[in-house]
Amino acid sequence: MNPDRLSVNQMTVKQLSLPELVKHCVRLGVPGVGLWRDPVRAYGIEAAAALVRDAGLAVTTLCRGGFFTADDWEDDNRAAIDEAAALGTDTLVLVSGGLPPGSRDLPGARARVADAIGRLAPYAGARGIRLAIEPLHPMYASDRCVISTLDQALAIAERHPAEQVGVTVDTYHLWWDENAPAAVERAGARGRIHSFQLADWATPLPEGVLEGRAQLGTGVIDLPAWAALLDRAGYTGPVEVELFNAALWARDGAAVLEETVAAYRAV
Amino acid sequence: MNPDRLSVNQMTVKQLSLPELVKHCVRLGVPGVGLWRDPVRAYGIEAAAALVRDAGLAVTTLCRGGFFTADDWEDDNRAAIDEAAALGTDTLVLVSGGLPPGSRDLPGARARVADAIGRLAPYAGARGIRLAIEPLHPMYASDRCVISTLDQALAIAERHPAEQVGVTVDTYHLWWDENAPAAVERAGARGRIHSFQLADWATPLPEGVLEGRAQLGTGVIDLPAWAALLDRAGYTGPVEVELFNAALWARDGAAVLEETVAAYRAV
Numbered sequence: 247m248n249p250d251r252l253s254v255n256q257m258t259v260k261q262l263s264l265p266e267l268v269k270h271c272v273r274l275g276v277p278g279v280g281l282w283r284d285p286v287r288a289y290g291i292e293a294a295a296a297l298v299r300d301a302g303l304a305v306t307t308l309c310r311g312g313f314f315t316a317d318d319w320e321d322d323n324r325a326a327i328d329e330a331a332a333l334g335t336d337t338l339v340l341v342s343g344g345l346p347p348g349s350r351d352l353p354g355a356r357a358r359v360a361d362a363i364g365r366l367a368p369y370a371g372a373r374g375i376r377l378a379i380e381p382l383h384p385m386y387a388s389d390r391c392v393i394s395t396l397d398q399a400l401a402i403a404e405r406h407p408a409e410q411v412g413v414t415v416d417t418y419h420l421w422w423d424e425n426a427p428a429a430v431e432r433a434g435a436r437g438r439i440h441s442f443q444l445a446d447w448a449t450p451l452p453e454g455v456l457e458g459r460a461q462l463g464t465g466v467i468d469l470p471a472w473a474a475l476l477d478r479a480g481y482t483g484p485v486e487v488e489l490f491n492a493a494l495w496a497r498d499g500a501a502v503l504e505e506t507v508a509a510y511r512a513v
Numbered sequence: 514m515n516p517d518r519l520s521v522n523q524m525t526v527k528q529l530s531l532p533e534l535v536k537h538c539v540r541l542g543v544p545g546v547g548l549w550r551d552p553v554r555a556y557g558i559e560a561a562a563a564l565v566r567d568a569g570l571a572v573t574t575l576c577r578g579g580f581f582t583a584d585d586w587e588d589d590n591r592a593a594i595d596e597a598a599a600l601g602t603d604t605l606v607l608v609s610g611g612l613p614p615g616s617r618d619l620p621g622a623r624a625r626v627a628d629a630i631g632r633l634a635p636y637a638g639a640r641g642i643r644l645a646i647e648p649l650h651p652m653y654a655s656d657r658c659v660i661s662t663l664d665q666a667l668a669i670a671e672r673h674p675a676e677q678v679g680v681t682v683d684t685y686h687l688w689w690d691e692n693a694p695a696a697v698e699r700a701g702a703r704g705r706i707h708s709f710q711l712a713d714w715a716t717p718l719p720e721g722v723l724e725g726r727a728q729l730g731t732g733v734i735d736l737p738a739w740a741a742l743l744d745r746a747g748y749t750g751p752v753e754v755e756l757f758n759a760a761l762w763a764r765d766g767a768a769v770l771e772e773t774v775a776a777y778r779a780v
Contacts (some may be wrong), residue, residue, distance in 0.1 A: 298553055350735040383651065383721070384651050384689040385650065394689050395691075422619070423651070424665065447655055449718060450656075451719070454718065455717075465655075466617050466619075468617040
C-alpha cells in the first residue's frame, strides 16, 4: 500500500516512549501517527503536540473517546475532544463501551450511545474535530463496545453532519461481516469514513481476546481487498496500523516498527 | 422455562458417560438429550439408541455434521445423517467449518458451504433428517464456522424444503446481533427453526474462546427475552442447554446437571 498514507498507531509499539516513536517514524519515513490519550497526557498535551509537529508528523487520530457507561462520560469526552484539537488532529475515535454493570439490555445500551454522541457532536464540530464511531467485533459487545457493525455505527453517524460524526473502518473488527463492504461504500459516498485502521486476524485468540490484533499478513484477512474497497469508496485518508499484541509488545519496539512498515508495504 | 421442553446437550456434562447421563436425566425429569457423534460412536450407535429409547428420553439433536473443508466431508456427513436416523432424532446440527488452510477467501468459503448443503439436503430428507445450519459467533469465522449470522444460515436453508434444511438458533452465538430477532421471526414463520440452544455469555473469554459458553443466568444474555422471541416465532420444540465450559467440566457431572436443570427452570 501507499507509504505516503501510512500512520502507525501508538499502541502498536507501546513499548516505545513518545520521543522514541517520533524518532523512529521519522527515520523510517512514516508520515503519521495515531496517538492515545493516556501516554499523551502523561507526556503533556502541549509538549506532545510540539514534539510531533516539529518532527513533521501528522496526528491522524486520537484514541479514544467513548465508554459512555462511565459516570463522567460527558466531561471526559469533552476533554478528549479538547485534547484532540490541541494535538492538531481532526479525528477522535469513539469506542462506545459495553453493557452497564448488571445490565442485560443491549438495545437500551445502544440507544444510550446514540444519545450520548448526539450530545457531543456539536461540541466536537465547533472545535474542528470529527467523531469517528468505531464498531468493535461482536466478541466485545458485552464489555467494551455495544456497537458491533459498521451498519450500526453509520446509522448513528448519519443523524449528524459528516464533519461532526463519521465512522472508523477497522479490518480486524469488520472482516467477517458480509454486510460491511456495502456499508463501507455507503459511508465513503457520504464522506463518513473518518479513520481506516488495519490489523490482521489470527487464531487462537488469547484469553480475554484483547491482544489478538495480529501483524499484517500473518492472519486470514484479505487486506488488499479491504484497501481496494476503501479506494472504491473514495477514501483517500491515512491508513493506520493498530496492533494490540502481547508478543509484539514484548519485543524491541524499533524492530517491531520496522517490521510493521515492511508488512504494510508488502500488503 | 417449561421443563417439558428441556433437553440437555451431552457436551454440557461431557464428564458423564452416556449411561450416567441417561440415568441422571431420568432422575431429574429431563425429557430430552442432545448427543454428539464421537461419544455415541464410541459407545456404539445401536446400543446408544436402545439405551436412550428404553429410558424414554428423546434425542433432540445429533451434533454435528458440517466442517465442509475436510477432504472427506461428503462421506462423513452422509454417515452423520445415517447416525442421526439410527439414533431416532430428526435433526442434525451443521457447523460449517472455517476457511480452508491458507485461504483468505471468506465469500468463496461461504459459497462452498451452500453448495455442500445442497448436495446433502436430498439425502437427509430421504432419511427423515432435517439439517439445522448453525451460525456460530463471528469470532469463530476463521477457524470453525464461516456462517456467522442467522440471516446467512437462513439464506442457505431457504434454497431447500424446510423439512430438509433449517437453522439452529443459539443464544450464545446470536445475542449480539440486532438483525437476529427479525431473522428468528422469519425462520419461525417458515418452519425453519429446527433447533434452539441456550448458553449464556460471560467475560473474560478463555484462550481460544471455545470453552466460554456459560451457565444460564451467569452472563449478560437476556434469556427470557430470547425464549419469548422463539415463542412469538411459533417455535414449540425442545430447548437444549449446551454449555462448553472447562470449569463445569472439572466438577461432578451429576451436580452440574442438577444445577443446569435448576438454572433452566429459573430463567
